[in-house]
Amino acid sequence: MRIVIKVGTSTLTTKEGLLNEQYIFNLAKEVFSLREQGHKILIVSSGAVSAGKTHLCIKDKHKTLREKQAFAAVGQPLLMSAYSKAFAEYNNSVSQILLTRDVFDRRANYINVRNTLNTLIENDIIPIINENDSVSIDEINFGDNDMLSALVALAINAEKLIIFTDVDGVYNGTPKASSLIPKIDHITEEIEKLTSSTSSSGRGTGGMKTKIIAAKIATASGVETIITNGTKLNLLKEIVLGSFIGTTILASKKHLEAKKSWIAFSKKPKGTIFVDQKAEDFLLNKGKSLLAVGITKISGAFKRGDTINIANAQTKKDFARGLTNYDSDILEKVKGKKSQEIKNIVDAGEGEIIHRDNLVIISN
Ligand code: GLU
Numbered sequence: 001m002r003i004v005i006k007v008g009t010s011t012l013t014t015k016e017g018l019l020n021e022q023y024i025f026n027l028a029k030e031v032f033s034l035r036e037q038g039h040k041i042l043i044v045s046s047g048a049v050s051a052g053k054t055h056l057c058i059k060d061k062h063k064t065l066r067e068k069q070a071f072a073a074v075g076q077p078l079l080m081s082a083y084s085k086a087f088a089e090y091n092n093s094v095s096q097i098l099l100t101r102d103v104f105d106r107r108a109n110y111i112n113v114r115n116t117l118n119t120l121i122e123n124d125i126i127p128i129i130n131e132n133d134s135v136s137i138d139e140i141n142f143g144d145n146d147m148l149s150a151l152v153a154l155a156i157n158a159e160k161l162i163i164f165t166d167v168d169g170v171y172n173g174t175p176k177a178s179s180l181i182p183k184i185d186h187i188t189e190e191i192e193k194l195t196s197s198t199s200s201s202g203r204g205t206g207g208m209k210t211k212i213i214a215a216k217i218a219t220a221s222g223v224e225t226i227i228t229n230g231t232k233l234n235l236l237k238e239i240v241l242g243s244f245i246g247t248t249i250l251a252s253k254k255h256l257e258a259k260k261s262w263i264a265f266s267k268k269p270k271g272t273i274f275v276d277q278k279a280e281d282f283l284l285n286k287g288k289s290l291l292a293v294g295i296t297k298i299s300g301a302f303k304r305g306d307t308i309n310i311a312n313a314q315t316k317k318d319f320a321r322g323l324t325n326y327d328s329d330i331l332e333k334v335k336g337k338k339s340q341e342i343k344n345i346v347d348a349g350e351g352e353i354i355h356r357d358n359l360v361i362i363s364n
Contacts, residue, residue, distance in 0.1 A: 039240065096128055121156070160225075
């Protein structure tokens with residue numbers, strides 16, 4: 001089984017912000033025994049910013065973006081050194097992969113990273129993946145490593161994504177054993193409301209909200225997601241065997257095929273096309289491509305090949321995503337027009353604005 005394990009800063013570091021080397025040793029031990037059983041493991045690890053900051057003895061809580069980027073540059077080699085040391089105890093090699101969001105945007109880069117990850121795990125080398133924080137800027141960041149771990153799980157067709165955190169799972173109310181939700185079939189709006197809080201430890205970035213967003217993406221693409229307490233490393237084997245420890249969010253039965261989940265989740269949307277009710281019905285219920293005639297408004301500046309959200313013009317709610325055949329400035333000229341008319345306005349190669357094969361329904 002291919003398993004992505006995500007470990008957050010609050011799990012990996014001490015209260016003082018130092019890397020918890022003992023924890024990393026224990027993780028290596030558990031991962032080693034999973035590998036002995038034939039599983040392929042990838043680790044998405046945070047902790048670089050915190051480790052770098054503490055290493056430099058910086059106490060101040062509020063730091064600028066460039067300072068955080070500098071801390072990551074100091075902390076990332078410390079993090080890798082801790083992983084290398086721990087896995088060497090079990091004769092396992094580790095490798096470092098640092099990613100930025102834009103790598104997932106371009107299909108060629110995406111395929112390259114996928115090939116590298118596959119080559120590493122096929123050769124029993126454990127990828128330790130983190131965001132390349134030192135070069136990431138707003139437009140190209142993942143936001144948090146929960147999102148990164150979901151996109152990695154999609155890229156390598158993982159069966160499970162295990163997100164380790166500092167609570168036991170998702171709670172229905174105040175955190176106590178009786179309110180822990182062991183199994184979620186489908187992430188509803190209610191679950192999203194329950195989990196709208198952000199990180200409480202002050203060291204990590206996400207909190208439960210970003211974990212649920214990551215789980216939504218992973219499960220829609222066929223990856224079962226488990227949100228569980230990272231301190232209970234000894235339960236990892238049981239989790240992999242399917243025991244409900246923490247909260248398990250089941251993979252959607254009718255999940256998206258690989259290319260469509262890349263369009264829907266891995267590529268960052270660059271704009272929105274608003275359509276009338278008739279066009280929405282055609283897309284949702286008749287399996288049609290998007291034509292110019294149903295488009296009422298366009299927002300954002302985008303190019304042919306970018307991922308675009310499709311929203312209902314009245315409700316403003318996104319219901320699909322797809323790869324546009326036209327740049328936004330051309331769409332401004334052709335919106336609302338019939339396919340024959342378009343041919344007189346632009347040199348239209350394709351009649352469709354977004355072809356059905358490149359279109360994904362994200363809710364209905
Ligand atoms: N990439 C960051 C780090 O290594 C952490 C981001 C996150 O925790 O979501 O420190």
